[in-house]
Amino acid sequence: MPPAGAAGHDAGMVTTTPAPVVVAPALPDGYRTVTVPPEREAEYREVDGLAFAMPSTPELEAQLPLTVPFERAMAVEAPDGTLAAVHGSYAFRLPVPGGSVACAGLTWVGVRPDHRRRGILRSMIATHLARSLDRGEPVSALWAAEPAIYGRFGYGSAADSATWTLPRGAALRDVPGSAALTVQLRTADVERDSAVVEAVHAACADRPGWMTRETDVLRRRVFLDPVPWRDGAEPLRLVTVAAPDGEVRAYALFARAEKWEATGAAATVRVRDLAARDAAAAHRLWSFLLDLDLTATVRTPGLALDDPLAALLVDPRGRATLADNLWVRLLDLPAAVAARRWSGDVDVVLELTDALLPGNAGRWRLVTGAADADGLRDARLERTDDRPAVRLDVRELGAAYLGGRSFEAFARAGLLTGESSALRRLDVAARWPVAPVCSWVW
Numbered sequence: 001m002p003p004a005g006a007a008g009h010d011a012g013m014v015t016t017t018p019a020p021v022v023v024a025p026a027l028p029d030g031y032r033t034v035t036v037p038p039e040r041e042a043e044y045r046e047v048d049g050l051a052f053a054m055p056s057t058p059e060l061e062a063q064l065p066l067t068v069p070f071e072r073a074m075a076v077e078a079p080d081g082t083l084a085a086v087h088g089s090y091a092f093r094l095p096v097p098g099g100s101v102a103c104a105g106l107t108w109v110g111v112r113p114d115h116r117r118r119g120i121l122r123s124m125i126a127t128h129l130a131r132s133l134d135r136g137e138p139v140s141a142l143w144a145a146e147p148a149i150y151g152r153f154g155y156g157s158a159a160d161s162a163t164w165t166l167p168r169g170a171a172l173r174d175v176p177g178s179a180a181l182t183v184q185l186r187t188a189d190v191e192r193d194s195a196v197v198e199a200v201h202a203a204c205a206d207r208p209g210w211m212t213r214e215t216d217v218l219r220r221r222v223f224l225d226p227v228p229w230r231d232g233a234e235p236l237r238l239v240t241v242a243a244p245d246g247e248v249r250a251y252a253l254f255a256r257a258e259k260w261e262a263t264g265a266a267a268t269v270r271v272r273d274l275a276a277r278d279a280a281a282a283h284r285l286w287s288f289l290l291d292l293d294l295t296a297t298v299r300t301p302g303l304a305l306d307d308p309l310a311a312l313l314v315d316p317r318g319r320a321t322l323a324d325n326l327w328v329r330l331l332d333l334p335a336a337v338a339a340r341r342w343s344g345d346v347d348v349v350l351e352l353t354d355a356l357l358p359g360n361a362g363r364w365r366l367v368t369g370a371a372d373a374d375g376l377r378d379a380r381l382e383r384t385d386d387r388p389a390v391r392l393d394v395r396e397l398g399a400a401y402l403g404g405r406s407f408e409a410f411a412r413a414g415l416l417t418g419e420s421s422a423l424r425r426l427d428v429a430a431r432w433p434v435a436p437v438c439s440w441v442w
């Protein structure tokens with residue numbers, strides 16, 4: 001493991017305290033943390049295959065590139081020299097309220113079933129946090145395979161998403177301009193279509209959490225469509241929505257799963273990935289997807305709770321399933337606070353706990369600066385001995401970081417304590433009008 005917290009963070013990030021040192025638990029006797037050179041790719045993949053019970057054939061493996069860069073791939077070696085566990089991360093920029101921050105996107109976490117529950121994950125998390133800090137990444141984020149795993153490591157559930165299951169023909173409220181847009185359907189082709197898809201997707205990154213796919217391998221993964229993954233559906237299709245001048249304003253990658261019942265055709269439209277740059281394009285896109293011949297049901301991917309679809313549906317009742325979306329872990333607190341904008345004026349002393357990064361624990365003053373023309377402010381976090389008005393764990397601070405959680409709600413749930421006026425001001429400052437979401441699972 002490299003030295004924890006030795007280096008500072010990105011140029012331009014201002015901090016008044018050294019980066020914190022991670023509490024790193026010992027691995028079981030004989031186990032050791034190792035980097036993963038390209039020669040060990042097959043072993044690395046094998047561990048994740050065993051941990052996730054992934055179907056695997058040589059043909060499938062050949063189609064699935066390793067998405068984690070080797071310099072960010074880590075493993076734990078068992079005493080016999082085989083790999084017992086792996087993890088890795090992506091170098092993302094995480095959109096946050098009014099800006100973005102360098103973020104280590106934790107992924108590929110897997111401990112072989114014959115080595116589990118002896119503290120290897122706990123050790124890998126310490127490695128990940130230390131390496132992230134060392135690279136100057138003030139924040140880490142992840143998708144949790146199971147929601148019960150990561151809270152203990154200071155990750156907070158920062159966003160939810162809604163997956164909609166809609167009947168064909170579900171009515172939408174009107175949006176002016178929708179009818180003037182044109183729709184084009186084709187079989188998805190990564191070489192031809194990736195650039196237009198990513199351009200529309202990236203144009204929507206003014207939403208906190210909306211991670212863009214910044215490497216070629218991640219952009220290609222969105223289009224991956226091996227036959228064993230299709231589960232009875234057609235090949236991946238792409239629908240684009242274009243303005244009269246030809247500019248693509250929205251897209252969806254989807255596939256229909258054919259089904260016939262006694263009453264007739266009843267295929268399901270499974271939407272994998274989509275983005276829309278404006279309301280008219282979103283309306284046109286959904287109007288198309290909701291009215292495909294021979295289909296009965298449309299299933300969306302996880303959408304932001306305030307996605308335009310939720311507002312446009314005439315009858316949304318009982319049709320959405322909620323799930324946790326991004327989990328966020330703050331590592332370098334002053335840098336994380338400085339990286340986002342704040343919606344109101346606050347000057348509050350926080351008393352923080354952080355079991356894995358005890359250097360983060362203690363009293364901090366969160367204070368905002370002057371408002372700009374939009375009423376938005378910068379903020380800074382500085383050490384203080386003053387009496388705290390709010391006591392909380394880094395998990396709740398991470399959960400609220402993207403502007404989609406309420407400190408007062410956490411207090412009502414007994415997850416933190418604070419004076420009600422301080423909580424109110426903190427909430428006004430931290431909340432953001434656009435709900436956070438990450439649109440794809442990495």
Ligand SMILES: CC(=O)SCCNC(=O)CCNC(=O)[C@H](O)C(C)(C)COP(=O)(O)OP(=O)(O)OC[C@H]1O[C@@H](n2cnc3c(N)ncnc32)[C@H](O)[C@@H]1OP(=O)(O)O
Binds near residue numbers: 110111118120152
């Ligand atoms: C970001 C991602 O990549 S998410 C992917 C996570 N990976 C998977 O789900 C694949 C299948 N599962 C596994 O590989 C492993 O069982 C892991 C990674 C979940 C856990 O690894 P282990 O080495 O067994 O965990 P470890 O022994 O370090 O446990 C650490 C703590 O987490 C808890 N824990 C571990 N797994 C789970 C779980 N699935 N649910 C709830 N708690 C868990 C342990 O009880 C322990 O708690 P404690 O420290 O409070 O006593």
